[in-house]
Amino acid sequence: MxxxxxxxxxxxxxxxxxxxxxxxxxxxxxxxxxxxxxxxxxxxxxxxxxxxxxxxxxxxxxxxxxxxxxxxxxxxxxxxxxxxxxxxxxxxxxxxxxxxxxxxxxxxxxxxxxxxxxxxxxxxxxxxxxxxxxxxxxxxxxxxxxxxxxxxxxxxxxxxxxxxxxxxxxxxxxxxxxxxxxxxxxxxxxxxxxxxGGHPRNAPEPPAFPVAQDIDPTQDATLPGHGKKVLLTAGRTEEAIDPVRYISNRSSGKTAVALASVFYANGFEVEVVAGPMEAAFPGGVKVTRVQSARDMHDAVMSRLTSADAVVHCAAVADYRPAHAADAKIKDSRSQLTIELVPNPNILRDCTAARASRAAARQVIVGFALETDHFEEHAAEKLQKSGADALLLNAPVANDSGFGHDCVRYALVRPGVPVPEMKMGGKVDLAQEIVDFVLKELGNA
Ligand SMILES: Cc1cc2nc3c(=O)[nH]c(=O)nc-3n(C[C@H](O)[C@H](O)[C@H](O)COP(=O)(O)O)c2cc1C
Incomplete structure (x- = not known):
């Protein structure tokens, strides 16, 4: 086993x-x-x-x-x-x-x-x-x-x-x-x-990472993230087609919950801008809910300057319908074409905003979910995004990726060959990102 x-x-x-x-x-x-x-x-x-x-x-x-x-x-x-x-x-x-x-x-x-x-x-x-x-x-x-x-x-x-x-x-x-x-x-x-489900039990899936409220890690000056703030994006986005239908993806939000939990446990103040998702955040983490990629973009950009680190974990829809119908689209039994237009690229807008600010160091980490040509796609996305690192991950087989606790991943950094992807728990992945952010902030 x-x-x-x-x-x-x-x-x-x-x-x-x-x-x-x-x-x-x-x-x-x-x-x-x-x-x-x-x-x-x-x-x-x-x-x-x-x-x-x-x-x-x-x-x-x-x-x-x-x-x-x-x-x-x-x-x-x-x-x-x-x-x-x-x-x-x-x-x-x-x-x-x-x-x-x-x-x-x-x-x-x-x-x-x-x-x-x-x-x-x-x-x-x-x-x-x-x-x-x-x-x-x-x-x-x-x-x-x-x-x-x-x-x-x-x-x-x-x-x-x-x-x-x-x-x-x-x-x-x-x-x-x-x-x-x-x-x-x-x-x-x-x-x-x-x-x-996972084993014979009747209970619904409980919130992941229950956290006791009697310890507030942000108050613990001995923790490495003490006094630092991280902004996370989480979940998926939903892009309206009409009042009842939308385009979205399979992200469960579990990776973001693992990230929020590990950042918080390391003493960071954690703020999350979260699209729809199933997994629940631990107490002590501030969560703002959004629906679409454009909502998420606005929420992130307005919170950017106060963050020491920004981790873009959300599975943001690249495209949205050009026009969302005001009323439910009727079934006419004929072919329907939906025109899609690109959504704002939140990661790139964050790195551009950072470049235009003469502010203290801010660490930016992106995510790249790929299904093929992993190394090439990740290296290209990292270079175009201007991020400090990119978490390359791949949904594989039935026991990892979306909705599971395991994932295949590698942390990709500029100027370094793309490491081989490894299988690990989402908490391990989160820990690797937290360690990277701490090192970049000079706290490790
Ligand atoms: C130094 C020390 C060592 C102990 N070691 C054990 C032990 O190995 N096993 C055990 O059942 N009780 C041990 N005890 C007794 C328990 O600590 C005690 O029964 C306590 O009430 C157990 O509480 P708990 O079951 O709520 O943790 C030890 C007590 C002391 C002072």
Whole structure:
């Protein structure tokens, strides 16, 4: 089972092995998975949430107090995930899972999630062998969609020897990639019942990248984007043919959401001009909604000067109908020709505006979606646009591109040969752009 593009919620409870879940998070990211974290209060005493927030590039879902700011966080977080991984699982949370107690983020997510759950116990040998823990683990093994990982014997952190160690992070990843992985089982089940989505669950697709409201990264002076502002374009545009019909494209807006989330997590103030799209932005990101390419053009141009960076992620229609009919075009059963005229080129107008201003450095990144002659088209578009970089991306096969979490992409820069495109998560792509912008702004 390939973990690239998988969305994994990591539940962290308060055992001495918490530091190992940081390593696990990094290993999962290296495999291309997107990881979000929720923690119990006790876990935060072992490793600060900031560590997990920095590693996951996303605020951590902390104690239920955060629910006040975002009422359905305890549902959004687990519903976002393809897999809920509780590492380490204390005797305490295992007891809660088994008994149906849900009074902290980790146990709340366990109860409300509809994806497969994997629980990795870690505790002292006497605790592990206690009748209560044995019984509770047995109960969990009987739950549908729940896997309890074997706890190896060996030397424990407390100095005693016996069963109760946390399975090593590399072994957990190996298990998730293997044939017995609950992700593999979910994929098999979903291909057997294609209408059920990523895995058998009834919930509608939740907003991507739920963000806890209790951390505001823009206030954190230690983050590299602190004091900087990025303007993003997002989604697609709709070009009216008549009052009920339009020309558009298949962009879901997921890449823009990943970008907004990663810029925000790095401390940037994020403003988005968004056309129609399905994916939702995290709280803390300012969004202005527009419909057509011309609306987007005007909204972007009026916000340009205050931005330190502009990333043109939106899939803007190159053409629009020359005239939008005032009333619905009737079906006359005869051939209909719609004359198209070019839309304004927002990227080029931004670089031209930058050139005419004697202002501080502004970094401009464009996007180029190509279906053939990738390198030539990207190099040509970059040169004509005057941008500092172009994110070349290609929709391929059934599991990447539009509406998916994976994409084939390369960051193209002037004067440098076009790199070979690689497959990665949209969060990885976003991270590469954020790193580039930071470097160009001199903050990296
Ligand atoms: C230094 C220290 C290490 C601990 N290690 C573990 C552990 O490995 N496993 C465990 O189940 N409890 C461990 N505990 C006890 C838990 O922290 C305690 O039961 C806590 O209430 C768990 O809360 P949580 O399940 O909400 O995270 C440890 C406590 C301390 C002080």
């Amino acid at each position: 390939n973990l690239a593009g998988k969305k994994i919620l990591l539940g962290v409870s308060g055992g001495i092995a918490v530091y190992k879940s940081c390593e696990l998070l990094r290993l999962l990211q290296k495999k291309g998975a997107t990881v979000r974290v929720c923690m119990t209060d006790a876990a935060t005493e072992f490793v600060a949430p900031l560590t997990f927030a920095s590693l996951s590039k996303c605020p951590v879902y902390l104690k239920s107090g955060a629910v006040e700011a975002r009422p359905f966080q305890h549902i959004d977080f687990p519903r976002w995930a393809d897999l809920y991984l509780v590492v380490p699982a204390t005797a305490n949370v295992i007891g809660k899972f088994a008994c149906g107690i849900a009074d902290d983020p980790v146990s709340l997510c366990f109860m409300s999630c509809t994806c497969p759950r994997v629980v990795a116990p870690a505790m002292n040998v006497a605790m592990y062998n206690s009748p209560a823990v044995k019984r509770n683990l047995e109960i969990l093994r009987g739950f549908e969609d729940t896997t309890v990982l074997e706890s190896p014997a060996g030397e424990l952190a407390c100095g005693e020897v016996g069963q109760g160690r946390l399975m090593e992070p590399a072994e957990i990843v190996e298990f998730l990639e293997g044939e017995g992985s609950p992700l593999a089982a979910a994929a098999r089940a979903s291909s057997a019942t294609p209408s059920s």
